[in-house]
Amino acid sequence: MQSRIAFLGLGRMGLPMAVRLAQAGHDVTVWNRTGGRDEPARAAGAQAATSAQEAVQGRRVVITMLSDPDAVLTVLGELTLEPGTTVVEMSTIGPDAVTLLRERLPEHVALVDAPVLGSVPQAEAGKLHIFAGGSAPDIAHCAPVLSVLGHVEHTGELGDGAAVKLVVNVATINAIVLLGEALGLAERLGVGRDVAFDALTRTTLAPLIGVMRPRVGVAEQPALFALGLAEKDLRLALAAGATADGVIGAAQRSLAQGLDAGLGGNDISAIIRRLADGATVHGH
Template identity: 50%
Template sequence: MTEIAFLGLGAMGLPMARRLLDAGHRLTVWNRTAARAEPLAAAGARLARNPAQAVEGAEVVVTMLADPAAVEAVLRDAAPGLRPGTTVVDMSTIGPDAVRDLAGRLPAGVAFVDAPVMGSTPRAEAGELTIFAGGEVAPAVEPVLAALGTVVHCGPLGSGAALKLVNITAVITSVTAVAEALALAGALGVEREAAERSLAAGPLGAIVGRALDTYSAFGLGLAAKDLALALDAAKGLRVVAAAGEQLHAAAGERGAGADLSAVVTHLRGVTA
């Protein structure tokens, strides 16, 4: 079994870390809010006081954090504990530019793999995530990723982050478009259930399901951050920019932590 340090126990990180513990890996965890780690400690994980302590002796270090700034700060704090031969696996959504920048800042002999994920919190709990892996995936890393889902090997460093950004941008903008279609249905007097059924039966069925999902925990603030990364990477994405505006408006009303599906109820209220 692999010696793993897991840094970041948010809505996705916590069930992912539990999967690794249940798979029999030796796990040390750290989270800025220490109380989030207590369920894992009760299940047998070791708790670290800080990132540097967490990564001491780890073969694989997994980071699952909110944005590029958070990953940079945590890896900077962890650097004194990193040793040659360790692989850092970032599973956050930070974009390829940040991946390559962070990899260049690591201590000598420490490898970096970008492996962001697609999937909801329930899929994280079930070990059914899609993992876009970029860079050289060492043998010690393979079983770690396999415990979390299906690995798609994308190519060189940064390619996993790039493909994740393409996929998540498509999902977020599509969910926002469905939210607007449902708002239009309301404005036209179409019965809500009829509109939802007809859209779900068409080519957007999976997106409609995500738009109406009440179980996931992908915050509006994180979704807006992902679209901002896409806009930084490619200019002229007008649909993406418009979707970002809707997400910011929904977050202002519902809160940045509300799930992406809250854009549906937000737009329904705007057009009522």
């Protein structure tokens, strides 16, 4: 059944998701804070709006895929949403921001938090894993739309999807930083990069190495997961209660130094190259 959807946010993940929804036959209107990104969505059959308010007019499902909590709260806070609208928040913003969003949205608007596990290739193929938090009826209402994008897992009440996504991202990002530090140690011990990679494939890091090894060797490549977004996710985790002087805090400081070095828009594999080449984390 065709749904009338507003899709707000056409970044690296949002654009292929909007394209898939349009290709599946849904009536999709798209909007992005920065212009000039909607051509692939229009080519797939979506309509482009000149404002977020225009995009949501007459739409019963409003999907947000934006960069951070401030962007989500600002964009949605400026909208007038019609009674019966369901907002599906798919960005990684953490459970506290979901709670704040629920408080700011009118009672006649339903909210589902549904962040995704996966990167650009999974978004393009409709094979994302979607952690959905909210009431069973609200999630069932969105299921025909979300199923176009991947597998939906109902994780619990509103905010639980965002919480699970933070847990997953923390583990993944920390493992990436750990890989960089392990390769940095190998460098200082005189162990060749390929020898170290081969040895590490015999550990629990093997699946991660299979993904990251080819990316570490190429400095210029599309950012499947930007270093700056990874740093933001760890800051969200620390704000949500992760131990500041533990592994998560150390990984966040390492990524923050990568940001200071101008790597924020680079693929997260840039932190592996940086640490493998001898960068160290200073201070707390």
